Amino acid sequence: MRFVDEYRDPQMAQTLAVEIARLTEGRPLKLMEVCGGHTHTIYKHGIEDLLPRTIDLVHGPGCPVCVLPMGRVDDAIAIARSEGVIFTTFGDMMRVPGSRGSLLDAKAQGADVRFIYSPLDALKIARQNPDREVVFFAIGFETTAPSTAVTLLRAQAEGIKNFSVFCNHVTIIPAIKAILDSPDLRLDGFIGPGHVSMVIGMRPYTFIARDHRKPVVIAGFELLDIIQAVLMIVRQVIEGRAEVENQYSRVVRPEGNRKALEAMARTMELRPFFEWRGLGFITHSALKLRPEFAAWDAELRFSVPGIRVADPKACQCGEVLKGVIKPWECKVFGTACTPETPIGTCMVSPEGACAAYYNYGRYSMAAERANLPAIGLQTPADRTAS
Amino acid sequence: MSKDQLRPSDVLEKIERVRQARRRKFYLREEYITLSHGSGGKATHNLIEGVFAEAFANPLLDRMDDAAVFAIEAGRMALTTDGYVVSPLFFPGGDIGKLAVHGTINDLAVAGAQPCYLSAGFLLEEGLPIVTLRRVVESMAAAAAAAGVTIIAGDTKVVERGKVDQIYLTTTGVGRLLADWPLGQSHAQPGDIVLLSGPIGDHGIAVMLAREALDIECDVQSDTAPLHGLIAALLEAAGTGVHCLKDPTRGGVATSLNEIALSSEVSIALDESAIPVRQDVRGACEILGLDPLTIANEGRLLAIVARESVENALAAMRAHPLGREAAVIGEVRGTPAGMVFLRTDIGGTRVLDMLVGDPLPRIC
Numbered sequence: 001m002r003f004v005d006e007y008r009d010p011q012m013a014q015t016l017a018v019e020i021a022r023l024t025e026g027r028p029l030k031l032m033e034v035c036g037g038h039t040h041t042i043y044k045h046g047i048e049d050l051l052p053r054t055i056d057l058v059h060g061p062g063c064p065v066c067v068l069p070m071g072r073v074d075d076a077i078a079i080a081r082s083e084g085v086i087f088t089t090f091g092d093m094m095r096v097p098g099s100r101g102s103l104l105d106a107k108a109q110g111a112d113v114r115f116i117y118s119p120l121d122a123l124k125i126a127r128q129n130p131d132r133e134v135v136f137f138a139i140g141f142e143t144t145a146p147s148t149a150v151t152l153l154r155a156q157a158e159g160i161k162n163f164s165v166f167c168n169h170v171t172i173i174p175a176i177k178a179i180l181d182s183p184d185l186r187l188d189g190f191i192g193p194g195h196v197s198m199v200i201g202m203r204p205y206t207f208i209a210r211d212h213r214k215p216v217v218i219a220g221f222e223l224l225d226i227i228q229a230v231l232m233i234v235r236q237v238i239e240g241r242a243e244v245e246n247q248y249s250r251v252v253r254p255e256g257n258r259k260a261l262e263a264m265a266r267t268m269e270l271r272p273f274f275e276w277r278g279l280g281f282i283t284h285s286a287l288k289l290r291p292e293f294a295a296w297d298a299e300l301r302f303s304v305p306g307i308r309v310a311d312p313k314a315c316q317c318g319e320v321l322k323g324v325i326k327p328w329e330c331k332v333f334g335t336a337c338t339p340e341t342p343i344g345t346c347m348v349s350p351e352g353a354c355a356a357y358y359n360y361g362r363y364s365m366a367a368e369r370a371n372l373p374a375i376g377l378q379t380p381a382d383r384t385a386s
Numbered sequence: 387m388s389k390d391q392l393r394p395s396d397v398l399e400k401i402e403r404v405r406q407a408r409r410r411k412f413y414l415r416e417e418y419i420t421l422s423h424g425s426g427g428k429a430t431h432n433l434i435e436g437v438f439a440e441a442f443a444n445p446l447l448d449r450m451d452d453a454a455v456f457a458i459e460a461g462r463m464a465l466t467t468d469g470y471v472v473s474p475l476f477f478p479g480g481d482i483g484k485l486a487v488h489g490t491i492n493d494l495a496v497a498g499a500q501p502c503y504l505s506a507g508f509l510l511e512e513g514l515p516i517v518t519l520r521r522v523v524e525s526m527a528a529a530a531a532a533a534g535v536t537i538i539a540g541d542t543k544v545v546e547r548g549k550v551d552q553i554y555l556t557t558t559g560v561g562r563l564l565a566d567w568p569l570g571q572s573h574a575q576p577g578d579i580v581l582l583s584g585p586i587g588d589h590g591i592a593v594m595l596a597r598e599a600l601d602i603e604c605d606v607q608s609d610t611a612p613l614h615g616l617i618a619a620l621l622e623a624a625g626t627g628v629h630c631l632k633d634p635t636r637g638g639v640a641t642s643l644n645e646i647a648l649s650s651e652v653s654i655a656l657d658e659s660a661i662p663v664r665q666d667v668r669g670a671c672e673i674l675g676l677d678p679l680t681i682a683n684e685g686r687l688l689a690i691v692a693r694e695s696v697e698n699a700l701a702a703m704r705a706h707p708l709g710r711e712a713a714v715i716g717e718v719r720g721t722p723a724g725m726v727f728l729r730t731d732i733g734g735t736r737v738l739d740m741l742v743g744d745p746l747p748r749i750c
Contacts, residue, residue, distance in 0.1 A: 001668055010732045046734015117674075223732060339739070358739070 007222030013050060016227045021052035023234050028054045030186060031233055032323050034176060035193035036063030036352065037221050043356040045223045055230060058323030059353035061175045061279065062193050064140040064168075065092045066345040066352040067321065069275045070311065072168055073098035075304035076137050079166055080111040082302055086129060088122040089137040091115045096348045099309045119151035119165075126155075126163035135298045138167045143195040145169040145287060146260035149267040152289070152296055166298035167288050170274065172196050173204050174285035178276075180212050184324050189233040191226065192218035194248040199264075201256025202244050209242040220248040267293055277311060277345050278318025317344035320353050327357040334358060419514040424544025437520055438540055441527040446503075446538040454538035456503065459562060464499035466490060467558040473551055475522060477596040479588070479607030480684070482555055483526035488610050488684060489635070490559040491533055495614035496631040496687070498565030498621065504530060505539035509554040512547045522553060533612040535559070561614075564621055565628070573629045574650035574690045578718040581696070583616060583687040583703055584609070584711040585662040586639055590681035591670045602673060606666045611685030616708045620689060623702030627695025632688045637741040640679040642688055643716075643726045644740040651723045656716035656738065658728050679728075680741040690718060 033039060039059045042048060048057060061067055077098050080087035087103070094104045094115060107113040112132075116122055119136050126134035138148040148165060155163045172193060179185060192205055197218045205216045215236035219229035229247045236243060246252055267290060274286030289297040311317065315337070316330040327333055327346065337343040339355050346354035414436030422429040439448070446454045470486040480488075487504065494501040506526065510519065530537050588609040595602055613633060621628055630650070634642040639661070647654045663671075663678045671678050685708065691699045696714065703709030726738040 001665055001672070004668075004672060008731060013732045043736055044730070045732050046730040046736050047732070049734035050732050358737075 004222070007220070007224045008045075009224060013223055013227050016224070016231050017050045017052070020055060020227070020231050020234055023231075023238055024052060024054035026054075027238075028056065029188040029234065029237060030056045030058055030323075031189045031191060031230065032058040032060045032179070032187050033191040033219075033226070034060040034062040034172065035191075035196070036066065037195065038191055038193070038219065038226060039063070039353055039356045041221050041223065041226055047223065047226060050227070051230065055234075058187065059320070059327075059356070060190075060323060061179065061276070061321040062141065062172065062196075063346070063352050064144070064170060065096055065348060066317065067170060067175070067276045067279065068093075068096065068139060068168060068345060069277045070097070070099050070309040071275070071305075071307055073102070074100070074309060075299075075306060076166060077101070077103060077106045077111075078304050079135050079298055079302045080106050080113050081109075082133070084131075084133050085112065085302075086125055086132050086134045087111060087113045087137065088116045088119075088125060088134060089113065090117075090139065092348070093137055093139060095342070096345055097342060119148050120154070123151050123155055123160065123163055126160050127158075130162060132162060133301075134163050135302070136163070136165050138165050138169055141170055141172050141193070141196045142199040142260075142264070143193075145264050145268065146199060146257070149260075149263035152267045152293055153263060155296055156293070161295070164296045164298040164301050165289060167268065169268065169287040170276070171270075171285055171287065172200075174282045175276065175279065176205075176208065178279055178282050178285075179322055180208065180214075182322055182324075185322060187214060187323065188237055189215040189217070191229045191233070192216045192244070194218060194220045194225070194252060197246075197248070197252045197256070199257050199260045202246060202252070202254045203256075205244045209244050213242045215242050216244045218244070218246045218248050218252055220251065266290070275308065276321075278316075278321045280318075312343050315344040317346045317354075320344075320346050327354040330354070414516065417516055419510050419512060419516060419519065419544055421512055421544055421546065424510070424542065430542065433516075433542065437516070437523055438542070441520075441523045442506075442530075442537045442540070444536045444538065446536065447540075454503070454505075456538065462563040462566075464494050464497045464561045464563055465558070466493040466497070467556060468493060470555040470557070471551070472593060474593075474596050475518065475552055477608055478592045480592075480610040481522060481525050482553060483522040483524075484529045485608075485610055485684060486555040486557045487526050487529040487533065487535070488612050490557040491535060491612040491614055492633045492635075492684075494559050494561035495612070495617045496633050497561075497563070498569040498617070498628075498631065499561030499563045499614075500618065501533070501535045501559050501561040501612075501614055503539075503560050504535055504537045505541075505558045506537055507540065507556040507558075508542045509550050510542065510544045511550045511552050512544055514552050519553065522555075529612070533614070564618060567626045569628065569631065570649075571630055571632060571646045572649040574646050574652050574654075574718050575629060575692075576652055576718055576720040577693050578629055578690045579693055579696045579714055580643070580654060580656065580716040580718065581687075581689040581691060581699060581703065582639070582661065582713055582715045583613075583689075583709040584685075585664045585667065586634070586683055586686060587663060587667040587671065587678035587681035589684040590638070591667050593682075594674070595670065602670060604666045604670055606664065606670065609683055609685035611708055613685065613687050613708065616687060616703065616706045619702045619706050620687075620699055620709075624691055624695040624699040627692040627699065628689060629692065630688075630690040634683050634686055634688055636682050638678070638680040638682055639686075639688065640677070640726065640738045641740045643738070644724075646688075646690065647726050648724045650718075653719045653722050653724070654716055654726045655719055656726065656728045658730050660713055660715045662711050662713055679738060 122136040217229040217232045268287040270284045271286045273283045314332045319325040342348045346352035423433045475482045491501045592606045592608040632642045703712035
């Protein structure tokens, strides 16, 4: 398949991995991939099996589903249950547990919850149902915020009054800052989020290199993107550099996407603070609608409980998100907390570190325990024939 | 003969003639299903005669008794039942009727049985256009005829608008067992080989693209097909070497293989690069953030066969039109029991779990 297969060449991946192994011999490195999309790719391809043991990948806070606190999910459910509401959401959010059930549960109990692929679909539903109130559950980093912004601008231009946005957009930089400031953390470099950077550009990361002396390499989401990014970070460390580099130059421009940023600036502004699951309150880390868009702000149009709900005690999502512990080191991982019955949000989205590990990573553990042979099929002549 | 000479017996004869003629001809004048079509009265009768009896006509059904009566040969029988609620009713490569015939045939076939008879139960929504029903029924009749099975019993109910989505269908099937050795999902053994009859994910993607207004242009057709011919050929060629058969429907190959791994207390190792997936399906999955291994199929076969029977099994599958692209995709191992894992394209490994919930697309 074009535009995909060329970034998944196993031979090339092998070559890069060998080079990484050579460079890091006797020098183990702990790198954080900030973005949940990267975590997903890492597990999907089994990249950790390919990389030398000197490279320890830590999964960061870049899964927007995972960082949403329970109280906000409760608020969303309260809106969804309101009279006459069609509540629209991305698929991932459907199963995220609030303090009393998920949107999927609310749907089963009669709420009209629909999953969509784009906020523009929500606007379309609003046009088709003028007698209903259509609410879009906006979540995500700077990756998805521009599409929410564009939808708001269009709703404004068309004067669509039965549409509103429950805004939960968050920004990545304050979260990285919080992680860097966390005393219990040791990281040697960051794999920067590709899609977020496509919007915000490279400049917002400079403080990481300048003030914290950590290399940042913005990476794409295919196999070779990630391995090449690891190699680029390794080279920086070996050469004593700390810079912001761009591996994903086919998509990311240094200055970002001005139009997207403009649309965001016209419709949204920073919240003074916002709660992140596991990380607590972080100042200036999320977006809300500007006062000019109050007519489309679901938080103002509906009464939401707005109650802060403490994370479940047993759940260690916070430590997982900060990379302090690995998913399987959490007390409830794989026992009380599984993808079917998630306690923490990290277990819900396939991009969450715990779900990714649960879905894809368990074999490595089982293999280590049982000393299993690598998978290699020794079957009749067929393999070469087919 | 003049009018006043008409005798009472003539009048009675005339009435009887008209009655007879009407009995043979049913005029289904309505364009939509109404609640009266489910009342059991005349309208029901007209619907049955006007739509079902005509399409499904066969000697066992035509008697219109409360139950179909048939003889069975000595031996063991298999029975299965399944409900169909697919939306939309019509999708590229198939429709609910075809699916309801193939699905039940396949459930019998993977049990090692030759399907013989089907029954069909229809739940219809008030307001359903009769042309739609007719299309579904004709498609069922054609699918059954092509597969060589007969529909010998049926039932129709009509419910108020909104209580079902247009048509819900259940089919029940009986079949005669071909395999007289233990065959089933608990019979996979370490050392066995996993065969797959063709590319995966076609059905699920075809339906998903027809259902969601996704604006993805893509030429994927549902793979819905009756598998009993392919399975008969496989059983003939590989005999007792066939340990387990499964049609990976909802939940896809990942879920089916996990069920086998759990029931047989074995582990299954797959080679990702050996699993056939069409370009279009791969593309749609990439865009939608789905894994082809968890997408439904309706005409694909997973076969777990003894290592020494692989060559015969594979040759037999490939000689059949539905198995032309059959491939070896993995092997069965002893440990860790109950787990399925995958060797990725770069030689890494990952666990392949059952589908959890619905396949929900990722957001970014």
